[in-house]
Amino acid sequence: MTAFGTAAGRPLQGRGGSPGFRFTVYAALAVVIMYLDQRAHYLEPARYALQSAAYPIQLAVNSPPTAWRWLRESFQSRESLRAENERLRAHQRDLELLAMRYAALAHENGELRGLREALPPVAERWLPAEIINIQLSGLRQRLLIDRGASNGVFKGQAVLDDRALIGQTTHVGPWSAEVILITDPEHAVPVRIERTGLRTIAVGAGDGSSLALPYLPANADVRGGDLLLTSGLGGVFPEGYPVARVSEVHRDAVQPLAQVRAAVLSHIDSDTEVMLVWFREGHPAAPASTAASGADARSGSPAMQPLAAPPRPAAAPRPDTAVAAASPPAPARAAAPPPRAAAPKPRAGPQAPVPAAPGGENPAAVIEAAAPPGDSPPPADTPADQPQVPPR
Amino acid sequence: MVTVGQMRFRITLTALVALILTVLPLPVWLDALRPAFLVLTVLYWSINTPRAGGIGLGFACGLMLDVFQGPVLGEHALALSIVAYIAVREHQRIRSKPAFQQSLLVFAALVFYEFVVFAIDGWTGHPVTSPLRWLHCLTGAIIWPPAAAILSYSEGRPA
Numbered sequence: 001m002t003a004f005g006t007a008a009g010r011p012l013q014g015r016g017g018s019p020g021f022r023f024t025v026y027a028a029l030a031v032v033i034m035y036l037d038q039r040a041h042y043l044e045p046a047r048y049a050l051q052s053a054a055y056p057i058q059l060a061v062n063s064p065p066t067a068w069r070w071l072r073e074s075f076q077s078r079e080s081l082r083a084e085n086e087r088l089r090a091h092q093r094d095l096e097l098l099a100m101r102y103a104a105l106a107h108e109n110g111e112l113r114g115l116r117e118a119l120p121p122v123a124e125r126w127l128p129a130e131i132i133n134i135q136l137s138g139l140r141q142r143l144l145i146d147r148g149a150s151n152g153v154f155k156g157q158a159v160l161d162d163r164a165l166i167g168q169t170t171h172v173g174p175w176s177a178e179v180i181l182i183t184d185p186e187h188a189v190p191v192r193i194e195r196t197g198l199r200t201i202a203v204g205a206g207d208g209s210s211l212a213l214p215y216l217p218a219n220a221d222v223r224g225g226d227l228l229l230t231s232g233l234g235g236v237f238p239e240g241y242p243v244a245r246v247s248e249v250h251r252d253a254v255q256p257l258a259q260v261r262a263a264v265l266s267h268i269d270s271d272t273e274v275m276l277v278w279f280r281e282g283h284p285a286a287p288a289s290t291a292a293s294g295a296d297a298r299s300g301s302p303a304m305q306p307l308a309a310p311p312r313p314a315a316a317p318r319p320d321t322a323v324a325a326a327s328p329p330a331p332a333r334a335a336a337p338p339p340r341a342a343a344p345k346p347r348a349g350p351q352a353p354v355p356a357a358p359g360g361e362n363p364a365a366v367i368e369a370a371a372p373p374g375d376s377p378p379p380a381d382t383p384a385d386q387p388q389v390p391p392r
Numbered sequence: 393m394v395t396v397g398q399m400r401f402r403i404t405l406t407a408l409v410a411l412i413l414t415v416l417p418l419p420v421w422l423d424a425l426r427p428a429f430l431v432l433t434v435l436y437w438s439i440n441t442p443r444a445g446g447i448g449l450g451f452a453c454g455l456m457l458d459v460f461q462g463p464v465l466g467e468h469a470l471a472l473s474i475v476a477y478i479a480v481r482e483h484q485r486i487r488s489k490p491a492f493q494q495s496l497l498v499f500a501a502l503v504f505y506e507f508v509v510f511a512i513d514g515w516t517g518h519p520v521t522s523p524l525r526w527l528h529c530l531t532g533a534i535i536w537p538p539a540a541a542i543l544s545y546s547e548g549r550p551a
Contacts, residue, residue, distance in 0.1 A: 019477060019481060022448065023473060026473045031466070034465065034470065037464050054456065057408075057412060060412060133417055140520065142461075
């Protein structure tokens with residue numbers, strides 16, 4: 001056994017006060033930084049600068065896997081390339097068929113909504129981004145991607161892969177951004193069950209592949225295999241994108257709430273690329289942020305007016321407050337379940353023709369806005385709204 | 393004879409290498425076992441050159457860690473400052489211990505470090521309660537003797 005560092009007579013003499021004094025200064029500095037970052041968010045510029053300083057290191061760290069992938073791809077055999085080409089061609093043909101059908105559906109949907117022409121798709125712009133670093137430790141589920149503010153990425157932007165929703169950006173640097181996954185225990189995404197229209201909130205379970213639905217009552221209509229779509233509440237994610245599929249439902253006689261698990265549809269572990277999406281402002285299926293909805297009311301959007309002048313005073317204000325309460329500015333932390341509309345279930349069907357008068361051109365949006373976000377499944381005569389992404 | 397400037401350069405270099413080792417992407421099962429290289433490096437320099445390394449080094453390294461993997465800026469900075477302060481205060485006692493006892497002390501320091509991070513995680517509302525987060529203290533203590541030998545080589549004297 002040797003003793004490390006027994007060399008005597010260190011020539012090094014630093015400056016500054018005693019260790020105790022320096023410790024006090026640095027500890028106080030750290031606490032102040034933490035307070036400012038946590039409470040006041042004053043440190044976004046500082047974090048931005050530090051993140052840009054850290055970018056070269058992240059690139060260096062990422063270079064071995066990138067080099068390995070490049071090497072493997074460049075030595076791929078001709079046969080495997082041909083096979084992949086064949087597969088992609090078949091896939092492309094399928095997609096083209098789907099797209100043809102999609103155009104017809106979009107047109108039909110536009111007619112149903114009473115608009116003169118079909119709505120443009122809700123996604124305005126896509127940007128593929130490469131995953132630089134993955135933190136899937138079971139503790140935190142984060143990604144680092146190689147696009148940042150210089151590409152127009154903003155905080156709270158939706159991130160998708162080719163199958164489903166992945167998460168949203170949390171910290172944006174100049175050339176990189178951190179993405180919190182929907183499976184992170186700190187993340188919650190407002191969802192809607194496709195089969196019943198029931199809205200709830202899905203919280204990350206922290207194991208990398210599943211979500212928990214902790215706010216469903218024991219008698220809620222949910223079963224295994226149900227597809228969960230984003231509900232569009234909360235102001236971050238647009239409406240109608242696939243999120244997860246219910247994998248297990250456990251009902252306990254003594255528990256008032258059902259224990260529901262859902263498996264996410266995206267494949268983070270095999271992805272190398274993700275998609276950053278910009279959404280069209282003012283689109284009915286776009287994320288309904290509180291600021292945007294206020295502007296809508298002023299500018300006279302038909303979706304908002306009937307709520308301001310309810311025909312039935314007993315029923316109508318409730319959906320209004322419900323919608324407002326369910327879309328707080330910080331949607332990811334919205335731990336509260338959407339308030340369930342109480343006793344009188346206002347059926348959307350009979351209510352629709354009355355308030356449609358002031359706006360006059362978008363009855364479908366009216367029905368959607370006025371439908372209670374509670375546990376009553378919507379009536380069968382709800383129109384086939386919003387363009388659906390075909391479930392896989 | 394090594395000047396202070398050279399020493400600072402070497403310390404920065406080792407800290408950079410340790411940071412890269414810390415953020416290098418690894419498979420999930422290996423990730424839990426990964427020792428906290430940066431904490432070990434800060435501990436080494438705080439024990440062996442308490443003037444050139446020490447609390448300021450701990451703070452700077454912690455801030456870099458926060459940028460890479462901290463939910464709140466300043467979290468790892470505070471934890472590493474505390475650990476570095478203890479190491480600087482007790483450096484003469486730790487330095488003269490044989491390697492095995494040093495490993496035990498390093499284990500205690502790592503547990504304390506992880507506890508501080510754990511507590512701040514909880515207070516700031518990002519709790520991570522998985523028992524796996526404590527695993528790296530053990531691997532860190534195991535890897536301490538070879539790590540210290542490598543670092544003492546970088547310091548410019550035989551181990």
